Amino acid sequence: MTAPAAxxxxxxxxVAITGSLPTKADNPAVPVTVAEQVESTHEAFEAGAxxxxxxxxxxxxxxxxxxxxxxxxxxxxxxxxxxxxxxxSTGGRSGAGQAxxxxxxxxxxxxxxxVGSNNFPTRVYENPPDLVDWLAAEMLNHGVKPEIEAFDxxxxxxxxxxxxxxxxAAPPYVQIVMGVRNAMPADRPAFDFxxxxxxxxxxxxxxxxAAGIGRHQAELNDWAAAAGGHLRTxxxxxxxxxxxxxxxxxxxxVRRAAQIAARHGRPVADWRQARAILGLxxxxxxxxxxxxx
Ligand SMILES: [Zn+2]
Numbered sequence: 428m429t430a431p432a433a434x435x436x437x438x439x440x441x442v443a444i445t446g447s448l449p450t451k452a453d454n455p456a457v458p459v460t461v462a463e464q465v466e467s468t469h470e471a472f473e474a475g476a477x478x479x480x481x482x483x484x485x486x487x488x489x490x491x492x493x494x495x496x497x498x499x500x501x502x503x504x505x506x507x508x509x510x511x512x513x514x515x516s517t518g519g520r521s522g523a524g525q526a527x528x529x530x531x532x533x534x535x536x537x538x539x540x541x542v543g544s545n546n547f548p549t550r551v552y553e554n555p556p557d558l559v560d561w562l563a564a565e566m567l568n569h570g571v572k573p574e575i576e577a578f579d580x581x582x583x584x585x586x587x588x589x590x591x592x593x594x595x596a597a598p599p600y601v602q603i604v605m606g607v608r609n610a611m612p613a614d615r616p617a618f619d620f621x622x623x624x625x626x627x628x629x630x631x632x633x634x635x636x637a638a639g640i641g642r643h644q645a646e647l648n649d650w651a652a653a654a655g656g657h658l659r660t661x662x663x664x665x666x667x668x669x670x671x672x673x674x675x676x677x678x679x680x681v682r683r684a685a686q687i688a689a690r691h692g693r694p695v696a697d698w699r700q701a702r703a704i705l706g707l708x709x710x711x712x713x714x715x716x717x718x719x720x
Contacts, residue, residue, distance in 0.1 A: 437696035438688040439657035439704060441478035441636065442471040444677050446663025447490035447520035454666035454673045459484050461496065465503035470678035471661070472508040475685045477701035479504060480514045480539065480574075480663065490520050497530035510698035510710045512536045514574060517562055519552055527558070531565040536707050537600075538566055540573035542585040546609035552578070559585075563594045572707060574636075575601045578610045580621060587628045598633045600705060601625050602659065603651075606643030613643035615650065622654050634704050640664050648684045652691040657704075660684040 444467050449457045458467035461483070468479045481504075483496035501513050514537035517527045531538060540562055541554045566573050573595055575586045589595040603621050605613040618637070625635045636657035639647025644665040648658045660680040668674050668683065685695050696704060 435692040435694070436655060437700045437704070438652055438693035439478060439634075439636065439696045439701045440476045440681055440684050440688070441480055441514070441657070441659040441661075442468070442476035442677050442681050443480040443638070443659060443661035443663035444468055444471065445482050445484065446661075447482050447516075447518065449662055449666055450488060454662060456674060456676050457662050457666065458677070459488050461499045461503060464500055465507055467677045468504050468511070469507045470676055471681045472511050474678040474681040475695040476511070476660075476677075476681045477696055477698040478512040478514055478537070479508070480516060480659070480661070482516045482518070482520075482663070492517075492526050492529055494530040494533065497535075498533055501533055501535055505711055509712075510702075512698060512701055512705070512707060514538060517541075518576075519554065524558060525561060528562045528565045531562075531569050531571055534569045535571055536702075536710075537572045537574055537705075538562075539576055539602075540566065540595075541576045541578070541582070542589065543579060543582045545578045548608040552610075560594065563589060567594070567596070570708070572596070572600065572705065575599050576604055577601050577621065578604050578607060580617075580624065583621060583624050583628065590629075598629045601629075601635045603635070603637040603647075603656075604640070605637070605647055606640035613639055613646055618647075618650055619654075622656065638664055642667070642670070644680070645683060645687065648687045649690075652688045652693050657696075658684045658688065 458464040485491040504513055513535045515530050515535045516539045542559050544554045545552050577583050586599045590597045605611045637647045637651040638659035651658050661677050674680050
């Protein structure tokens with residue numbers, strides 16, 4: 428007689444609501460103002476997202492790393508989505524040099540951290556070692572958990588080196604990013620090898636996640652759900668449900684990710700479970716138990 432299967436581990440859904448590139452011309456549902464971003468995040472939270480990955484835009488809709496905008500967005504999300512994990516982007520499209528980390532004193536729960544350089548579709552994604560060291564030190568100083576963006580296998584090894592040097596707390600939370608033109612394609616054997624490398628370096632049970640760009644979004648959701656990872660979706664990475672259909676909202680993409688998780692027997696983690704999985708502190712001010720779960 429075989430033992431009953433252990434219940435599948437809950438699956439965290441991260442919603443990347445805006446990004447640096449998509450515009451309302453690409454999809455009118457892309458939230459650009461802080462008010463739109465808070466509303467879109469709230470819908471995505473209700474649909475099951477427990478992490479929101481945030482960029483901000485200026486009045487002309489261009490990416491910026493303005494800490495004042497980030498502060499307003501973080502405050503709005505914390506008020507309307509109590510408990511949700513706020514992750515701010517330190518990505519390179521929003522600013523240059525240390526301006527990329529100017530929002531870290533806001534002490535968000537998490538921030539993205541690219542630890543190496545690679546090519547993007549039309550340019551070099553520059554992450555020089557001294558800036559990477561500085562961003563990681565700022566995150567440690569302010570109690571911000573980094574999400575390591577692995578655009579390349581070498582970035583996983585760099586994260587291991589940074590853990591060894593005490594620049595990143597163990598275990599690191601790595602996100603595999605595939606489908607960026609001129610970086611890693613969405614390639615299943617390469618994905619499996621990156622997952623195996625994360626587990627070998629950081630432990631078999633370490634949480635990790637994956638993101639696919641454009642038409643690869645659902646594919647990477649599927650691979651990650653099957654392999655025990657966590658999922659990222661949202662209009663930053665992909666504005667369509669399929670070739671012919673624009674995604675009506677970030678929430679619609681979250682619902683799709685939840686369906687993919689369900690196909691693999693994975694329940695969607697609520698924010699309490701997500702905070703426990705990632706080893707995060709309780710939400711600021713302590714979210715009410717009467718609030719959203
Ligand atoms: Zn981003």
